Amino acid sequence: MTNKEQYRAFCSRRNDLPPFLCDWWMDATCDDWDVAIEKNGDNIAGVWPYAISKRIGVELLRNARLSPYQGPFVSFPADLKESNRDGFEHETISAMLKQIPSAKVWNLALQPGIRQVGMFRNAGMQVQVQQTFLIDLHPTEQELLSNMKENLRRNIRAAEKEFDIADSSEHLNKLYEYQKHTLTGKGAGQPYSLTDMQKLMDACMQHNTAALWVAKKGGEIQALVWNVWSADTSYYFMGSQKPGGDSYRAITALLWHSIKEAKQRGNKTFDLEGSMDAGVEKFFRSFGGRRELYLVLKKNHSFIWKLKELVS
Known part of the structure; x- marks a missing residue:
C-alpha cells in the first residue's frame, strides 16, 4: 500500500483527527497532496499530510486552501507513560519531517498542542507563534x-x-x-x-x-x-x-x-481559532476561554520568493 492508501485506511478508523488533516479535507482543498507516515512496530505512530505547490517556479509548503491548522498528528500508544509522551512525540515528528520532500519556502500553521520548537529550529525553520482561545466544554x-x-x-x-x-x-x-x-x-x-x-x-x-x-x-x-x-x-x-x-x-x-x-x-473543546487582531482578540477573550499559542513554521531559501515578498 502507498502512504496515501495507508492514510485513508487510518482516517477511516479514527474520529479524533482534526478535520483539517483528514484525507477527504485534503482532497477538497488541495490540487495534489501526499502524507508522511511513521510507524511504531505495526501501528501508525504519526501522520503528516502535506501539499507542496509551485508558483513562479518556487516549491512552497503551506497550509492548504481554507485550512487554518495542518502539520503532524501523533497517535500516542494507550499504555504510554506520561513521562515518555514528549520523547515519543519528538521522535515521531522528527522521523516524519525527514520524509517530507524539500521545499524552499515554508509557511505552515500547526494545530495547538505541538510545542517541539527546538526540533523545528534545528531543521532550519523560523518558529513564530499565533494564538487562539479554547473553551473547555x-x-x-x-x-x-x-x-x-x-x-x-x-x-x-x-x-x-x-x-x-x-x-x-x-x-x-x-x-x-x-x-x-x-x-x-x-x-x-x-x-x-x-x-x-x-x-x-x-x-x-x-x-x-x-x-x-x-x-x-x-x-x-x-x-x-x-x-x-x-x-x-x-x-x-x-x-x-x-x-x-x-x-x-x-x-x-x-x-x-x-x-x-x-x-x-x-x-470536549471549542476552538475559537483566535486572531492577532486586537479587536477580534478582545471579543474572543470575552467568551472565557483559555489562551493557547500555536506554532507557525516559516522558511524562505528562495531568492525569487524573497523578491516577491519585498514587492508585494
Whole structure:
C-alpha cells in the first residue's frame, strides 16, 4: 500500500483527527497532496499530510486552501507513560519531517498542542507563534455562561429574543458575499472562491462534520457561522455579518449556539481559532476561554520568493 492508501485506511478508523488533516479535507482543498507516515512496530505512530505547490517556479509548503491548522498528528500508544509522551512525540515528528520532500519556502500553521520548537529550529525553520482561545466544554451550560463577560451574557439573552437560528448550508453564497464585502473594504482580496467553499462544504456535509448556522431577523440574514468538528474538538471555522449592519449580537448568538451544539454533540473543546487582531482578540477573550499559542513554521531559501515578498 502507498502512504496515501495507508492514510485513508487510518482516517477511516479514527474520529479524533482534526478535520483539517483528514484525507477527504485534503482532497477538497488541495490540487495534489501526499502524507508522511511513521510507524511504531505495526501501528501508525504519526501522520503528516502535506501539499507542496509551485508558483513562479518556487516549491512552497503551506497550509492548504481554507485550512487554518495542518502539520503532524501523533497517535500516542494507550499504555504510554506520561513521562515518555514528549520523547515519543519528538521522535515521531522528527522521523516524519525527514520524509517530507524539500521545499524552499515554508509557511505552515500547526494545530495547538505541538510545542517541539527546538526540533523545528534545528531543521532550519523560523518558529513564530499565533494564538487562539479554547473553551473547555465539560462544565454545564450555566457554568459556561457564567465564565463569559457580563456584556456578552447580556447580548446572548437579548439575541435569543431577536434572532431565529437554523442550520442552512444553502446560504453559503451569503457567507462568501458578506466576507468579500468586508475584505474589499479593507483593501484585501478574497483568497478563495465560492467554488472552493462549496466543494469543501459538500465534503464536510458528506462526512457529517459541519453546520452553517444562520441568524435571521425579519426573514433577513444578519450573520453566518461555519462550524466544523471532530469527535473531540469543535471549531469556529469562519463567519461574517451583514455589510453595514450592526450584527455584533448576531455573531455572538451564533457562536453561543455553536458552543451549545458542540457540548450536546459530546465535543470536549471549542476552538475559537483566535486572531492577532486586537479587536477580534478582545471579543474572543470575552467568551472565557483559555489562551493557547500555536506554532507557525516559516522558511524562505528562495531568492525569487524573497523578491516577491519585498514587492508585494
